[in-house]
Amino acid sequence: MSEKIYGLMAEFNTPGDLLRAGEKLRAEGYQKWEAFTPFPIHGLDKIMGYRNSLVGWVALGGGAFMFLNIVFLIWFSNAFDYPLIVGGKPMFSVPMTFVPAYIMMIMGGAGGALIGMVALNQLPRLHHPLLFKKRFESVSRDKFVIVIGANDQKFCATETKNLLAALGGANIEIVEDQE
């Protein structure tokens, strides 16, 4: 039975309660746990121990790639493959490439930000053990949930449950792994 447990889920009423519970869980030495909230809560990143998100770098990569790509494209098409004199202007120059390259850098950066976010969050995911829980639906409404994974080294169905109750968690339930 135990291998079919995904984790233990406890509800909190306010973001403040969640942060306090999170701090204590961290102090207790739990590592494989996750907080679920209806909106981002500042300070939670720190408690969870997250470093700067990689999304920014993915966006930078996308933007830089597109920028250089367009500069190359303009050089290739207007100065190399089919040079055409227009108004006596040079075949290739910085001012003429800057604007389209800058615009496409924005496109690349935006695409990178969205793709980076989706990929790092492992979305799209149409199945998640928590999405089968009726009570979990209140997370997108007004509840703040902590789930301690069954794969945590300190996880013990009874002790962890007692700890969550001591931290002020309500409606503590076992989440089954429905893989």
Added chain:
Amino acid sequence: MSEIANIEELKKMAPPAELRRAPVVEGNQGLGWLTDKLSAFAEAKVPLWWKIAFAPAAFAATVIFPICLFYQVFTGVGVWGNNHPNMWGWDIVNFIWWVGVAHAGTLISAMLFLTRQHWRTTIGRMAEAMTVFSVMMAGLYPAIHVGRAWFDWFMFPIPNSNGNWPQFKSPLMWDVFAVNTYLMVSSLFWFMGMIPDFAVLRDRATTRVRKTIFSLLAMGWTGSAWQWHNYEKAYVVLCGLCTLLVFTVSSIVGLDFCTSQLAGWHATIFPLYFVIGAVFCGFGMMLVLLTTLRKLCKLEAIITKSHIDKVAKLCLVSGLIINYIYLMEIFIAWYSGDPYERWVFGHRFFGHNYAFFGWMLIAINVCLTQLLWIKKIRSSMAALFFIGLFINFGMWSERMVIVVGSTNQDFLPANWGLYHPTIWDIGLYVGTLGAFFMMYLLFVKFLPVIAISEVKGAVPHGDPHHPLGGAQKGGH
């Protein structure tokens, strides 16, 4: 009742009345109430006003619009009033107008996010939707104005057997990239902002169809701290990029004009002029949409008078900048000593057949806008609705003055000619208006019209450092 005790405690800690900020949401309600309130309209039955508004919009979008579009594409640009010397007519006037409407949306949703204005959370989504739909309408005009729309692919760098490449030395080419990027990026931004709200609607769905649709759209969003962590980063990056777009798209449209040699167009102020004009026009449209929708969708407690007051103030600020630019433009025309420049600017107001639009520009964009100084007017929804409508017309007149007013009398009197829009010009404009409002009404009815998760993060109940958000003495 610990909650009431908390409120009493809060009142003692609060700063004096004159320093207090207006709350983001009125009534100081909990997160559950907010969720119910914000998703209520998307879940309720289709109201009568919606059907009444939708019918004419859908008629314009699905009957008038395709007829005018196909007739023009099959016959040629000659069906419009465009002819020598007015090669740019309503098609370009409306293109700039629609791009302009888009800009305020990006400004509200992206720039106000970067400056941490919490009140934007309630109107940001509506503004973004306005951007996406109006850029769609804008992008259509240049695509058909080229005359042979089936050669539009020439504008994209696609390798082909003729060896044709786009000519990147022209700002008109840059425009293709700017408008397409604007459409793509603002759609991405709009969609990404809605992912957590799709999850809200998914969790609340009562029917299988709704559950399936919103599950697919939410892509399995659970709202974990890790997801929010990456989401917030992506959101701030997108906001930064969208802010850059506010300043690039219209300025490139401005470059289309100012790189030409025509008197009235050949001015270095044009990129800035077009950006500010766009923002001003967009705030006008925002006033029209917000004042109407807050009443019809019963969102008075969410889109408060204080928020609309702020939009009106921003509208006034952009209006004052545009007034300064008008003054500068006229001054430079006189100061340049160039007889053609002086001729064009003199005839904008005195002389040629389009003086009406010149005076509309003064009457609305300069004079009427000053009404927004008055607090009483800023708190009257009816007044703001009409001022918004007038600003849209005023800015449309401004584009008419710039585009047609400059081309119809250029350097040689033998070249002069009048421009009159034909029924097809008018029909296409009505069609785009219909398509815009049809899409907007569909958005209002079926999608989360207010950023539910963002609003929840901006109220005291969502702040872990506030007693209502569960803060205790000595930290959270």
